[in-house]
Amino acid sequence: MYAVIFRARTGTQDEQYLDTVARMRQLAFEKYGCLDFVAVTEGEQEIAISYWETEADILAWKKDPEHHLAQKAGQEYWYSAYTVQVVKIEREYSFSAA
Numbered sequence: 441m442y443a444v445i446f447r448a449r450t451g452t453q454d455e456q457y458l459d460t461v462a463r464m465r466q467l468a469f470e471k472y473g474c475l476d477f478v479a480v481t482e483g484e485q486e487i488a489i490s491y492w493e494t495e496a497d498i499l500a501w502k503k504d505p506e507h508h509l510a511q512k513a514g515q516e517y518w519y520s521a522y523t524v525q526v527v528k529i530e531r532e533y534s535f536s537a538a
Contacts, residue, residue, distance in 0.1 A: 441475070441529045442495055446488040448514075448522035450481065457518050460510050472501040486519075491529075498526060 461479075468474035468490060474497075479488035492498050501507060514522070 441532075442492045442498060443527050443529055444490045444492065444498055445525040445527065446486075446490075446522060447525075448486045448519045450484050450486050451518050451520045453518050456513075460513065464507060464510050467504065467506060468501055472504070473497045474501070495526070495528075 465474075465477055468477060473493060475491040475493060477488065477490045479486065492501075
């Protein structure tokens with residue numbers, strides 16, 4: 441399993457941003473097999489972590505034409521900087537209260 445960690449410094453996030461984020465999330469799950477997606481914004485910082493079964497799924501998602509347009513809009517309008525990390529999950533631990 442893999443995780444994609446997206447860390448950004450936000451710029452102006454308008455109604456179009458919210459619509460685009462919702463569409464990108466839908467596309468990732470429905471077309472590219474995203475397993476989970478969690479995003480949090482605090483002040484000017486945003487972090488989003490998505491989980492994927494294979495690196496090939498991540499690469500296909502990155503190359504999607506609609507996602508590419510969203511990335512371009514992000515660079516021009518919604519973010520002042522960002523970093524993307526793709527990591528392979530070696531181990532996982534969990535706890536759940538009964």
